[in-house]
Structure formats: C-alpha cells, structure tokens
Amino acid sequence: MSELVTIDKALIQGYLDNLGGTVVNQMLELYKKQSSVYLSEIELAVSEQSQQQWQERCHKMKGAAGSVGLLSVHQFLVEIEKSTAPWPQKSELIARLVSANNNAITEFERWLAA
Structure with a gap:
C-alpha cells in the first residue's frame, strides 16, 4: 500500500519560487x-x-485545501463531499477531517521550516 501524500511539495515549491516565503506563509495563515x-x-x-x-x-473547503497543496485534506473531501451517510456518521467524518487538516497544516509548516 502506498504512503498517503499529505502535501503537494512541487506546488508549494512553485509558490515559494514565484511568490517568496512571506507570501506562502501568508497563504497558509489565511488557509x-x-x-x-x-x-x-x-x-x-x-x-x-x-x-x-x-x-x-x-x-x-476542498477547493481551498487543493489550492494551498494540502493533498490529503483535498482527497478526503473528494471522498466525503457527496456522502449520504447517516448524520451521526458524518459527525465522525468531521472528526477525521479536523485531524487530517491539522496533520497537513503541521506537515506544511515543517516542510517550510526545513
């Protein structure tokens, strides 16, 4: 099984190359x-x-996550966006989404700091 790719490093590197670190940090803060x-x-x-x-x-949220390169969050939202699961199950999906979002943001910040 392949490892889940959390962030799009190529996209983010392109942003860094074209916009600079300050703008990329501002983008992440806005996200x-x-x-x-x-x-x-x-x-x-x-x-x-x-x-x-x-x-x-x-x-x-799917569009926003994709635009800043948070691949795992984007992919999870692709999976759940049209879900017709019962509402209690959707509450569980939100908990997973919050976790995925926090993990992706943390990885983005770690990658930027490296």
Missing part, C-alpha cells in the same frame, strides 16, 4: 483561518441535517 470557518460551517450543516449545506461547505 488556517478560513479552514476553521469551513469546519464550523460543515459542523452546522450536520447539526441542521442539511445535505445541500454539507456538500456546499465540503466543496468550498
């Missing part, structure tokens, strides 16, 4: 703030049991 908003909105969709909001919020 961290925005992903917190997205996660809250996804949780709200579950509490309201709104499939439409679930899909819309997951879709937004």
Whole structure:
C-alpha cells in the first residue's frame, strides 16, 4: 500500500519560487483561518441535517485545501463531499477531517521550516 501524500511539495515549491516565503506563509495563515470557518460551517450543516449545506461547505473547503497543496485534506473531501451517510456518521467524518487538516497544516509548516 502506498504512503498517503499529505502535501503537494512541487506546488508549494512553485509558490515559494514565484511568490517568496512571506507570501506562502501568508497563504497558509489565511488557509488556517478560513479552514476553521469551513469546519464550523460543515459542523452546522450536520447539526441542521442539511445535505445541500454539507456538500456546499465540503466543496468550498476542498477547493481551498487543493489550492494551498494540502493533498490529503483535498482527497478526503473528494471522498466525503457527496456522502449520504447517516448524520451521526458524518459527525465522525468531521472528526477525521479536523485531524487530517491539522496533520497537513503541521506537515506544511515543517516542510517550510526545513
């Protein structure tokens, strides 16, 4: 089984080469703030049991994660975006999403610092 690739190092390196470290750090900080908003909105969709909001919020976060190179988060959102799982199961998916997001952000920060 292949190892899960958490971040897109080639994409991030391209950003570094073209935009510089300051801008890339600003991008990551903006993503961290925005992903917190997205996660809250996804949780709200579950509490309201709104499939439409679930899909819309997951879709937004999927795009944001992809644009900053968080491959594992993007891929997980691809998998769950259209999920019609029962709402309690979606709560579990959110917990996994939060964990994946935190892990990817940490790896991004470690890679930038190296």
